Amino acid sequence: MSNVHERLRRLLFLVPYVSKHPGVTVEALAKALNISREDLLEELDLLTCVGRPPFNPDDYIDIYVDNDRVYVDLDQRLFAPPRLTPGEAAALAASAELLRPAAGDALQSALQKLERILPPSTRERYREMYRKIDASAEAPQALAPLTRAIIERLEVTFAYATPGRAPESRRVRPYELLSHRGQWYLQGFDHMRQDARLFRLDRMEDIAVTDTAFLPPPDARADVPNPARSRTEISVRVRFSPVAAPYVKERFGRDARPLADGGVEVLVAGDSERWLTQWVLSFGGEAQVMEPASARAAVARAARASVG
Amino acid sequence: MERTERILDLVALLLDAREPISWAELREHFPSDYGGSDDAAERKFERDKAELVELGFPLTYVQGDDERRDGYIVDRDAYYLPEADLTKEELAVLYAAGSAALASGAFPGRDDLAHALRKIGFFAGESLPTPRVRMELGAVQEGEEKEVSARLEQLWDACASRKWVELTYASPKQPTTTQRKVDPYGLALRRGVWTLVGHCHLRGGLRTFHVHRVRELKVNTARPRTPDFQVPEDFTLDAHVAYFPWQHRFHEPMEVTLRLSGALASRAGSLLPGAMLEPAEEGVVRARMRVSFLDGLVRFCLALGPDCRVEGPESAQARLKDMATRILARHEDPQETVSA
Structure with missing residues (x-):
């Protein structure tokens, strides 16, 4: 424009x-x-x-x-702004898809009201443009109560299931919701750990919004999870074949070190054996853990279990 | 007079007018702008009129009759934004979603969206909700966000005005970039990645392009207000863009049956949306699904671990075994094999 x-x-x-x-x-x-x-x-x-x-x-x-x-x-009769143009209404409706179905009835009724205030002559154009953006993000139901808690600045409680452990009850001051690579996270202050933490929404159960109000810090901004930038005691060196290399470079950028054969190598956090084995297996043989030996053994065990 | 100023003057004049305003009157009102030759002045006014229409200014030309003269008139009621009577909750939802899209740094129609949010907030007074919901794009490297954002804006404009685009595309499957001419049908977001869907002139069919892999982009600038193509009536974005790896259209669809046990059984619905689920024996769920990229599903199953088994067909079982054997060969150290 x-x-x-x-x-x-x-x-x-x-x-x-x-x-x-x-x-x-x-x-x-x-x-x-x-x-x-x-x-x-x-x-x-x-x-x-x-x-x-x-x-x-x-x-x-x-x-x-x-x-x-x-x-x-x-004001020379400029006392109200012009109506929404079809493009503006379409962009707004398309962005609302990000929170569907979590936003439920409120979203549906809001979109109906928006369409009603468009000039009749532009409604068809709006519908045509709306069809041209599809941002439906498979938003989990948990987004609805968490969005409300963030807006109203109220603490939340939920049961959090870390893989391999029984769910633990958490009480958290919710600061921010973050969607990254199709996964939704909540960043907030965890009373149990007395520190800011990132929680995956798909591991939360029994979410309840409490009556306890809090004041969020002005600069609460969650870092995007990046296994190549996490500081852990053990790092794992993973090598990728030339076939997988372009995709790995897209994900890790400069953290993917080029190799002579056209492949790449990445150093990632080694604090979660479960995450590492899942991740390496998801490359279906195009990724190889080089060191440490314990991580190689963990991937070998997981692969052997799948061979059956 | 500067063009922005002239168009605002036109808005003020037309909003205030009680009678249609003729072209001759407009020329009198703006002698230095619409002076000169008739052709040049008319072309200039046509461009200004097109801009007014783009802004949503309901301008029409009426033919005169006994009671009214010829000229341009604006429907004031259709100009002013009315109150949408959004509830607090509805406004909060629109704001949360809109803010998340804007905070992502790249959303097609970013400018449109920012204006729309302002407008719907116009009647809300000072009590606008400020939710903190953010969406981060995948596969966009630091420093590239602005480029992707700019390309999305260009593609949004091209989709909206139905103009073809020329792009230089870097596919991870090809060693070099390719030049494509594409009729852009629409843009879809899946797992943090924006995809352009359109008719590719080079391949002669519908193709998908990840926007972050577009290296250069040009929109056809010839006759900007005349569309270059029609989007087929039955076209939907969802039919062409995959949510999950096994939905990529790489081969003819086949039915695959998975067996989920242990902790995976209760999560089957969220892990495999769209699959037909049926309970098998105690604590086991069977999932039947259509698959058009078997390797994508097999890798997903491997990552889930041994509680996810492929029950059929045999070709899918064999593929999983092949991949797992290959991974094992790459990770089994000699002494471990001996001791095992």
């Missing part, structure tokens, strides 16, 4: 926004529009030149900054 188009969309929202929020600070307005302070001041300058013929003083938009707050006295 052209810069003119983007700018027009922004300005047609800006005037009504200030009209609805008189005295909004420059900073808050810039944040609402996702632009810098300097760019916003430039936009405000341009708007003071906008008006309708015959361009008498009262025909111009009267928008100004006073004491770092923005006011509009004459």
Whole structure:
């Protein structure tokens, strides 16, 4: 899309926004529009030149900054933003797919209401565009209560099943939900460990939102799980064939060291034997653990069990 | 006058007009913009009009009659965003999903989505929910996020306006890149990876392309408002993009039966969505599924461990045994074999 188009969309929202929020600070307005302070001041300058013929003083938009707050006295009928375009509605509906089916009825009814406020002439175009993005993410049901708990800042309890161990009861301050490579995680403060932890949603059971409120830290951002960047006592050296190498390079980037035969080698965390054997086996013979011997033996045991 | 300013002036003029405004009047109002030769002025106004329509400005030309003169008029009611009366919960869901998509760094129609979120929040006052839901893309390396994001925007525009694209594609199965001309039908997200589905002119059929493997991309810029192709009526993205490795369309579909026991039995439904499940003996579940990439399923079964067995057909059992034997050969140390 052209810069003119983007700018027009922004300005047609800006005037009504200030009209609805008189005295909004420059900073808050810039944040609402996702632009810098300097760019916003430039936009405000341009708007003071906008008006309708015959361009008498009262025909111009009267928008100004006073004491770092923005006011509009004459909005020239720009008191509400334009309706959603088919593209905007389609992008919104497609993004909502990320949380389906977890979001349940609220999502369905929200989309119906959105479609109702589209001009009738654009509904068909909206449906056509909506069909062009498919972001359905197989969202687990657990997303719904956890999203609510994050928004309302309430602690949650659940039973967490670590493979090979009986489920343990956890009480957690939920900070953030993260989807990575098709897997959903919750990052939060774990009362039992007294530290921030990442939990897989598919290992949670009996999720309950409590009445205990908390204040989340401002910068709680979970790191994406990456076995090549985890610091553990033991590292495992895994070699991949030239057939698997392009896929491994896509996953690990610079952490995949090229080999002379066209294959690659990666050092990964060795703290979970279960994860390592599953991972190596999933390459169906295109991956080989080089060291340590204990990890090679673990993969051999798992392969032998599958040979039957 | 700058184009942005002129179009905003047109918006202000048309929103305020009580009577249709003729082309002659518009030329009078904007003498320096729509002056010059008739042809040039008309072309300029046509471009501005197209921009207004893109913005959702309901502009129409009415033929005059006894009571009304010819000219351009705008349907004000159709212009202003009405309240959607979203409940707090509905708004929260849309915000959570929209924010997750924006936070992912790459979502087709990112700009559209950002504007849409602003608009639906317009009537919500200060109480907008700020959920922390994030989606990270797989297979996108540090430093490449912006490139993937930009390509998704270009592809979204091309899908929306139905213009063909030319791309340089790096398939992991080919040693060199290939040049493709593709009619883009749509974009699908599966397990953190965006896939373009479209008609490939080189292969003469529908093909899928991972967006992070597109090295260069050009959209046909000729006649931007005229579509280059039609998307077939019965086309759906879901039919062409796999959720799970065994769904890739690499061979004719075959039915495979798996036997899940131990801890896997109770998880069969979530591990193998879409499979026909039936209880077998105590603590065992049998799963029948259609498979169009057997190696993908066999690798998945190997990763699940010995509690997942292939019951049939024999070719699938043999394939699993082959792969497991190969893995064993690569990991069995000589002294261990002796002691075993």
